[in-house]
Amino acid sequence: xxxxxxxxxxxxxxxxxxxxxxxxxxxxxxxxxIISLTRFQSEGERxxxxxxxxxxxxxxxEEVEVLAYDLPRIALVxxxxxKFNDGRAYTAARLLRxxxxxxxxxxxxxxxxxxxxxxxxxxxxxxxEPADGSTPEQWAHTAHRQRHVYQRAADRxxxxxxxxx
Amino acid sequence: xxxxxxxxxxxxxxxxxxxxxxxxxxLAGEITEDQFKPIRLxxxxxxxxxxxxxxxxxxxxxxxxxxLRVLADIGRTYDKGYGHFTTRQNLxxxxxxxxxxxxxxxxxxxxxxxxxxxxxxxxxxxxxxxxSGATAEEVDDPRVWSEAIRQWSSLHPEFSFLxxxxxxxxxxxxxxxxxxxxxxxxxxxxxxxxxxxxxEVIVGGGLGRTPFVGPTIKxxxxxxxxxxxxxxxxxxxxxxxxxxxxxxxxxxxxxxxLGAEEFGRQVEEEWAKIGPESDLPxxxxxxxxxxxxxxxxxxxxxxxxxxxxxxxxxxxxxRFARNNLREHKRAGYTIVEISLKAIGETPGDATSDQxxxxxDLAERYGQNDIRVTHEQNLVLPHVKLDDVPALYAALNAxxxxxxxxxxxxxxxxxxxxxxxxxxxxxxxPIAQDIARTFADQDRAELIGxxxxxxxxxxxxxxxxxxxxxxxxGVDKKGEEFYQLTLGGSGAEDAAVGSMxxxxxxxxxxxxxxxxxxxxxxxxxxxxxxxxxxxRRTGVVPFKEAVYADAN
Numbered sequence: 027x028x029x030x031x032x033x034x035x036x037x038x039x040x041x042x043x044x045x046x047x048x049x050x051x052x053x054x055x056x057x058x059x060i061i062s063l064t065r066f067q068s069e070g071e072r073x074x075x076x077x078x079x080x081x082x083x084x085x086x087x088e089e090v091e092v093l094a095y096d097l098p099r100i101a102l103v104x105x106x107x108x109k110f111n112d113g114r115a116y117t118a119a120r121l122l123r124x125x126x127x128x129x130x131x132x133x134x135x136x137x138x139x140x141x142x143x144x145x146x147x148x149x150x151x152x153x154x155e156p157a158d159g160s161t162p163e164q165w166a167h168t169a170h171r172q173r174h175v176y177q178r179a180a181d182r183x184x185x186x187x188x189x190x191x
Numbered sequence: 192x193x194x195x196x197x198x199x200x201x202x203x204x205x206x207x208x209x210x211x212x213x214x215x216x217x218l219a220g221e222i223t224e225d226q227f228k229p230i231r232l233x234x235x236x237x238x239x240x241x242x243x244x245x246x247x248x249x250x251x252x253x254x255x256x257x258x259l260r261v262l263a264d265i266g267r268t269y270d271k272g273y274g275h276f277t278t279r280q281n282l283x284x285x286x287x288x289x290x291x292x293x294x295x296x297x298x299x300x301x302x303x304x305x306x307x308x309x310x311x312x313x314x315x316x317x318x319x320x321x322x323s324g325a326t327a328e329e330v331d332d333p334r335v336w337s338e339a340i341r342q343w344s345s346l347h348p349e350f351s352f353l354x355x356x357x358x359x360x361x362x363x364x365x366x367x368x369x370x371x372x373x374x375x376x377x378x379x380x381x382x383x384x385x386x387x388x389x390x391e392v393i394v395g396g397g398l399g400r401t402p403f404v405g406p407t408i409k410x411x412x413x414x415x416x417x418x419x420x421x422x423x424x425x426x427x428x429x430x431x432x433x434x435x436x437x438x439x440x441x442x443x444x445x446x447x448x449l450g451a452e453e454f455g456r457q458v459e460e461e462w463a464k465i466g467p468e469s470d471l472p473x474x475x476x477x478x479x480x481x482x483x484x485x486x487x488x489x490x491x492x493x494x495x496x497x498x499x500x501x502x503x504x505x506x507x508x509x510r511f512a513r514n515n516l517r518e519h520k521r522a523g524y525t526i527v528e529i530s531l532k533a534i535g536e537t538p539g540d541a542t543s544d545q546x547x548x549x550x551d552l553a554e555r556y557g558q559n560d561i562r563v564t565h566e567q568n569l570v571l572p573h574v575k576l577d578d579v580p581a582l583y584a585a586l587n588a589x590x591x592x593x594x595x596x597x598x599x600x601x602x603x604x605x606x607x608x609x610x611x612x613x614x615x616x617x618x619x620p621i622a623q624d625i626a627r628t629f630a631d632q633d634r635a636e637l638i639g640x641x642x643x644x645x646x647x648x649x650x651x652x653x654x655x656x657x658x659x660x661x662x663x664g665v666d667k668k669g670e671e672f673y674q675l676t677l678g679g680s681g682a683e684d685a686a687v688g689s690m691x692x693x694x695x696x697x698x699x700x701x702x703x704x705x706x707x708x709x710x711x712x713x714x715x716x717x718x719x720x721x722x723x724x725x726r727r728t729g730v731v732p733f734k735e736a737v738y739a740d741a742n
Contacts, residue, residue, distance in 0.1 A: 089430075111229065111312065113352030117429050120349050125464065141213075141230055148348030158226075172205045174198050176342040178469060179349070186198050186342060187475035 030133065031154040031162050033147060038162035038169070045081055045102070047135075060104050063088050066096070074099055083135065086114040090121045097122075102131035102153070110137040116149045123150035123180035143168035150180035192255050192560065193338045194482045195303040202345070203300040206307055210234050211293035218290060233313070233351075235306030236292055240612050243287040246309040247299060251319035251337035251361075252280030252563040256550035258302045259561055263546035265295055273542045276531060278370075278603055278654055279358065280318055280563040281309055285610050307345060312353045312440075314344035314425070318360040318369045321562040324486065325572035327520035329363030330380050331388050335480045336417060337361055339471055342479075343418050350425045354432035355440035357425070361390075365683060370565055372396045372404050372685035373657055375442045376424060381411060388414040394424060394454065395446030398651035402687045403443045408455035415476065419469040423462035427454070486558050486573055491523020495576035508583050510632060511594040516579070525576055527557075529569040529586060530593040530601060534626045537619050538604045539567030548589040556582045566603055566642075568596065599641040599708070600626045603654050607647030607664060608671075614647035616664025616671035617697075621645055624701040629708075638708055641721040644679075657681035659722045660707060661688045662700060673700045677707070677733060678725045692734050703737045710736045 032041045045058045050065055059073065060081035073080050081102035082093060093103065103122055105115045115134070122128040133153035134146050140160035147169045154165065176186050195203075210230075217227045231237075235246040247262065254262075262282055266274045269291045270284040277283055287295070299305055308315055317337040324332045340359060344350070350357075360369040363380040371377030377393035390412045396405025412420050424442075433439045446454045502509040517526040529549060532538050541549075549569055553561045556578040557571035564570060574582060586592040595601045602625065605611065607618030622645055629635050644658030648665075655661030661676035672694035679688030695703055708721075710733050715724045725733065 086434075111352045112434065113312075113350070113354075113429055114434075116349045116352065117426055139226075144346070145348040145351055168209075171209050172202060172346065174202050174205075175348075176202070176345050177347055186202075187471060187478075189198060190196070190478065191474070 031156065031165055032131075033152040033154075033165075033169075038166040040162050045079070047083070047104075058101070060102070063092065066100075070096070081131070081133070084118055086112050086118075090118045090126070093122075094126055097126055097128050097130075100130060102133055103128065104133045104135045105151070107134060107136035107138055110139050110142060116145060119146070119151050120149040120180050140164050140168050144171055148175065148179040148181045148183070192253060192484055193250075193334070193479065194484055196482070199342075200300075200303065203303065203305050203307075206234075206305060206346075207293070207296040207300040210296055214289065214293050229311070232311040233308070234292075234296070235309035236287070236289075237310060238612075239285065239610055241610070242285065243289055243292070244610070245284045245287045245292060245295060245306060246277070247282045247284070247304060247306050248309045248316045249280050249282055249304075249563050250341050251317050251323075251334055252321050252565070253319075253323075253334060254561040254563065255559050256554045256561065258304055259546050259550040259553070261298055261302045261304070263543040263550070265298060266543040266546070269295055272544075273540050274546070275537070275606065276539045276541065276563050276567045276569070278565050278567060278605075278652065279316060280321070280565055281316055282563075283606075285606070308351075310356075311351075312355050312357075313351045314340075314347060314353075314357045314359065316358075317341060317344075318358070318371075318374065318565055320362045320364055320368050321564040321570045322368065322517065322526055322572060323363060323562075324483075324560075325519055325524075325526050326364055327518065328366055330382050331363045331414075332480075332483070333361040333363040333378075333380060334483060335476070336378070336380075336390075336414065338479050338483075339417065339476060340421070343421070343471070350429060353425070353429055354434045355437065355442075357428070357442065359421075367681075367683040367685075368564065368566075370654065370657065370681035370685075372683075373398055373402070373654075373681055374405070376421070377405055378417075380414075383411055383413070390414060390417065392420065392424075394458075395443040395451070396685070397441050397443040398654060398656050399441070400438050400649050400651075401444065401447075402651070402656040403447060404685045404687060405443070406446065406451035408446075408451055408458060415473060416467065416470055418471050419465045419467060420458070420462055422469055423458045423465055426461055426465075427457050431457075486560070488521045488524065488573070489575070491521070491575065491577075493522040495523065495579075498576045498579050501580035505580075507587070507592070507594075508580060510636075511583050511592055512579065514594040514598060514636070515592075515596045519573070521573075523576055525574050525579065527571045527574045527579070527582065528564070528596045529571065529591050530595050531568050531591075532595055532601045532626070533590055533593045534600060534630045535623050536626075538602050538622050541569070545589050545591055548585065548591065552582055552585055566601065568601070594632060595635060597640045597642070598635045599629045599638050599643060599704075600635055602626070602643040602645060603658070604645040605647050605653035607645075607653075611647060611652075613650055614664065615649075615666035616647050616673065618645045618647040618653055618662075618664060621662060621664070621673065621697065621700050624697075625704055628701040628705055638712070639720055641708070641711075642680075643704070644681075654681055655679075656687045657685065658688060659720070659725070660704060665694055667694065671697050673697065675700075675703065675707075675737070677730060678722065680722060684722075689730060691730065692738055706736045707733050
């Protein structure tokens with residue numbers, strides 16, 4: 027079974043991934059799936075009725091607002107980085123956590139590099155499919171690099187001004 | 192100066208340690224240049240024509256003597272004994288070896304300095320009025336707010352991969368010395384009718400291929416709501432700014448495409464959702480304000496007999512005083528601007544020895560405070576009039592007393608084709624040519640305020656669009672040509688200059704400037720600056736004269 031890096035209670039570990047990514051031009055397979063927003067909008071209802079867990083893959087141009095009402099029945103949102111420097115994914119993840127209170131998995135997929143670990147964790151990603159073969163240990167190392175942060179974000183770390191109080 | 196606490200220091204130390212690891216991985220071949228590029232760009236390290244260039248952030252252009260000495264020493268140890276101050280109040284070293292950069296960053300971190308976010312598509316160093324805390328013109332000290340922005344924007348998890356780079360400028364004075372209206376965001380401090388501090392918010396100004404003077408999207412933003420409002424602007428930009436074409440990716444293109452009103456509406460909508468929870472607590476703003484070491488001023492009269500007598504005896508000092516001193520808010524003090532535009536030298540360059548001299552003088556006469564201007568000069572913001580004669584003598588001995596601030600030889604020039612991989616033409620030799628043409632100080636003073644700005648390519652790092660006279664280097668079939676624009680301004684009366692006519696070959700540029708100046712001197716009325724005369728007469732007399740000469 028494939029794996030992804032999962033962040034749970036501050037710990038990064040390699041865990042099995044029960045989900046299968048199915049693109050729009052592929053046939054559905056059995057089990058839990060990650061499908062596109064479009065496919066979710068046409069077939070999600072049926073798949074959920076079959077008792078499957080369904081994740082939605084959100085592309086950068088797709089606005090997270092569209093998902094708002096579906097979030098309670100979605101197991102995970104896979105936020106896509108077609109390139110590591112497409113920063114829209116960071117806003118999407120942060121809004122999922124902060125504005126919509128989404129508590130399911132927010133997974134980084136695509137051009138996911140360990141150098142981005144710190145930023146990703148701060149905006150609320152808790153699962154990662156690294157494109158650079160990096161390990162959970164490397165993710166932990168990078169994510170915990172800065173002892174202090176200056177802003178409030180989705181990870182609820184105390185920013186510098188709160189630490190100072 | 193803002194005094195870093197343990198937390199600020201640890202933040203920089205952690206960052207420098209991370210970069211050291213990354214450089215080690217690169218040097219060991221564990222990562223390719225392609226993979227390393229975004230990492231080094233997050234740390235201000237560019238690969239240029241001949242070497243790596245390291246851009247060190249000078250937050251809001253404010254330095255203490257210890258920091259300037261470290262910069263001087265880095266220049267001596269790792270570069271060729273000099274550094275280049277930029278139009279965004281930063282310092283660039285142009286001859287850096289990759290293997291040395293971790294040590295350089297450690298040395299910077301040891302004196303509360305860094306190169307974080309001096310490149311890459313993130314929020315860059317904030318530009319602030321170099322006369323902050325010294326000029327009577329300001330409603331509040333913009334450094335306090337600049338420091339708040341520095342902290343908020345440092346390694347911002349949501350806004351480190353924007354469509355394009357993002358630059359903010361703040362002025363507390365109505366007279367704008369930051370080019371606020373041609374920044375991605377310009378913040379101009381105001382007091383509301385009830386006396387409350389706030390900002391006029393200008394968004395979407397910029398230079399480059401598509402120059403814009405930014406429109407105001409909010410007339411009055413209460414100061415304590417700054418961070419949430421910035422967050423709203425950045426979020427709208429991050430989500431909707433173009434990412435398909437780097438030349439259309441700046442926020443100015445989004446603002447122009449949507450219209451300022453619609454863009455402002457989207458920001459307001461997002462801002463309402465974000466709410467005040469994202470703002471800095473008032474206690475933190477107060478802490479930052481308190482962490483700026485107070486300047487201790489003596490009570491003096493506004494006339495110094497020592498200074499007056501010295502001026503009467505020394506025409507050089509009198510000339511320096513006329514051109515390089517600015518009014519201070521306290522009686523008996525003055526703001527001293529140190530020109531880095533010595534005739535025939537590279538605009539904005541300072542040698543390591545010169546930096547040491549300025550550091551010493553700031554300690555002796557300047558309350559340990561040094562500023563960098565966006566026009567690439569240095570400032571000692573708090574000098575007693577009594578000390579000006581001694582200060583002038585010391586500056587003069589170090590080649591730092593060029594009395595040309597705001598005059599025609601006080602030019603902005605980008606590094607151009609002498610250093611930069613993007614340039615189409617050289618900028619520095621053109622500046623040097625013009626400086627030699629106007630080396631006669633009497634004539635330069637007769638001409639008065641005239642801002643020449645030179646860029647070696649359309650990216651406009653030399654701000655040519657907003658020069659009273661702008662000069663843009665272009666490549667015509669392998670030959671360097673220069674396009675002149677007139678009537679631009681980067682100040683509170685911001686405007687984009689208009690094209691004079693066909694581009695000129697390099698050797699015709701300085702003579703053409705000479706002709707433009709002659710037309711101005713002939714046409715000017717009363718106290719008009721070049722810019723005022725141009726705005727009154729229009730381009731015709733200037734164009735006729737230059738191209739009559741050229742034909």
